[in-house]
Amino acid sequence: MEEEEEEARALLPRGSDEAGRDSRATPAASGALQALCDPSRLAHRLVVLLLMCFLGFGSYFCYDNPAALQIQVKRDMQVNTTRFMLLYAWYSWPNVVLCFFGGFLIDRVFGIRWGTIIFSCFVCIGQVVFALGGIFNAFWLMELGRFVFGIGGESLAVAQNTYAVSWFKGKELNLVFGLQLSMARIGSTVNMNLMGWLYSKVEASLGSAGHTTLGVTLMIGGITCILSLVCALALAYLDQRAERILHKEQGKTGEVIKLTDVKHFSLPLWLIFIICVCYYVAIFPFIGLGKVFFTEKFGFSSQAASAINSVVYVISAPMSPVFGLLVDKTGKNIIWVLCAVVTTLASHIMLAFTLWNPWIAMCLLGLSYSLLACALWPMVAFVVPEHQLGTAYGFMQSIQNLGLAVISIIAGMILDTRGYLFLEVFFIACVSSVFKTIYSIVFIAALFIIARAWKQLRYGNDNPICKTKRDTE
């Protein structure tokens, strides 16, 4: 306690020469240590930034475990593609409801620190149960594990953002969000490229493939979730310490969710919702099922297919900040959204109807995915008043998860009965329905303009200007 009071005294705002005199008096090493331990100094906040980035790493790493081990899961657990995709559907189901309550839970019920720890625990427990399902050869246990994992996963992202807002302000915040997103993508990429190799190593050491091998591999992958839990605990400690030292308040999401606001949503906002759902359901289920597509159609090896599957995330990690800057500078979000949708459409058409090297199509997909994320989500803030923003974002994430849950299952069913070409055509139809929505709005707007012009043409005699002119003549 005493040393903390000393630290507090050292850190209270004083004249800089006094602080300088103090620091000159102590050796340089303990000066650096002091900087690291001072919550108001940049070095300490960088440590906190590092912890925040790794907070989400485990969750994003384990989210795509099924995709990286698709062949192994289907073979060892003896399930078809429809049941395999349930592993993704069960992740999304709790988030249909939780997206509304995540902010509420963090602000009112648990507080940011306990909330983060609890959600990290859910992520850990979920992954462990998922792995146990493999060890005990019980697919229902794996589904339960993914459900528990889902409860923690998305809410952890909300907590991560709340920590960011609490520790970083202003211009730094965009950079921090960008870094967090990049770390998340890196987690996904590492998962895609690592898990297949890890499985083969476990198989070599255990001597045979089977559900036990799968369970052990998933358990090893769950170490990243333990890492996230450690980060959550460390962040909670540092946050509490900073509150004590700097007298700053616990972070709050600041979201106010009022479900009754939904009926006040404007037409452009509904259009944005439709674009969000139709677009993301053509990306995530495709990546979930992509590995076998690249192996079978293009003859890639398992390792190469994993690498290509991760390209979307690899590209998104560096390009998200770049595109964010681009969209910020030029404005005109809707044009960028349309560009992204057209590029995704072209990418899926290439994958479906040609035998060209899929690296091209997947790179395009990665670029368009990053562009859309940077252009679409900020649009909500333009069309919705601030007091409805929390509800709007919550609703958007909720229906996004609903769409993903339903389409994941449908994609699995299509694949089992009709094959990959039909699945790709289905995704093309989903993405093009974005166009249909936009063009329907444009069409209706055009009709409206024509109708108004026609009405004015027909009833032009009642134009008050003309009347006045005639009267004066």
Place this chain on the structure above:
Amino acid sequence: MSGYEKPSWGWGYCAPSPVLLLSLLTAAPLGLLGEETRQVSLKVISNWPDFSQNLLHIQAVGTNSTLHYVWSSLGPPAVLLVAANTPNSTLSVNWSLLLSSDPDGGLMVLPKESIQFSSALVFTRLFEFDSTNMSDAASRPPGKSYPPYSLANFSWNNITDSLDPATLSATFRGHPVHDPTGAFANGSLTFRVQAFSTSGRPAQPPRLLHSADTCQLEVALAGVSPRGNRSLFGLEVATLGPGPGCPSMQELHSIDDEYAPAVFQLDQLLWGSLPSGFMQWRPVAFSQKQGSRESAMPCQSSPLYPTLAYLLPQSPVVRAFFKTQNNFCAFNLTFGASTGPGYWDQHYLSWSMLLGVGTPPVDALSPLILGIMAVALGAPALMLLAGGLFLLLGHKRYSEYQSIN
């Protein structure tokens, strides 16, 4: 509707064999290219009174061509494929010659000058490999090889019982004559032959598109006890080359896997430049009777290699028709990989192929996909065009109104 009655007369003192005749007449052929429909008849030709030896003769008659498929279980299972350019071609069988040590001339298609293409396929051996501890699925051989079963030493059923006139099919069911280990005690190797009078696509995977110029063979192994825990089976197929060389084997890659999910390849064996005989199959076998995606296992084919006649079990039917030709080429098919679905799941394995003459059938995109793509890509384009036009016209009218005022 009239039936065709074509008894096959023996030469010498061979009594006329009882004939079981089934024919299906179709609508009058409207063929624009090739033969769209054929009149197909299935006949079982037996050596009366000994019904253990029989041949299945499938005759597909078109407007100006006839295809003969003679499936035999004398010796190793074999099929003789003959294409004649007249609709009045007949097959003559001389059983005494056929069953003698020199069967040359025992089987003839008359008139001889009408024969445009002829070749044969012989299924000579059934292999079994032990695939445990084999991680490389593409290695050849795929594991330690057990002694193969020679299909010449199999005894076959009387196919008269298995003839199905509705589907134009017949099934050969066989097991080894001497089975010391009892592997075939509860199982058998079956060859199901099906002929077609028009083009179509069966509902059973792998859903090969067939035409009137083809017939389908389904090879199935069921109930046979494997000699290892993870046994992979293989089949050796021998063909007669078109000339001194071997037929060419092609792998066709396509974008379309609608009819066989996750199978993007079609393998073909062509006897010469088109039109000639062909053999077509998908490199997939199934470990369950229903044949779904979960039970699909890869089927690898080795390249064709020329081989000598005396190294293979000989088929009397082939020797009878082709005399002393011995430019045989053989290749091996291996079903399954060391991991994934396999024969060990339900002790069942099936693989299908098409055999025909002319242009091999080619898969095309189904109307459903074309329709969805038209709506997905066409409708927005149309709407954009319409919307743009309306806006332009509306703007023009509005400007006109302004100028008048």
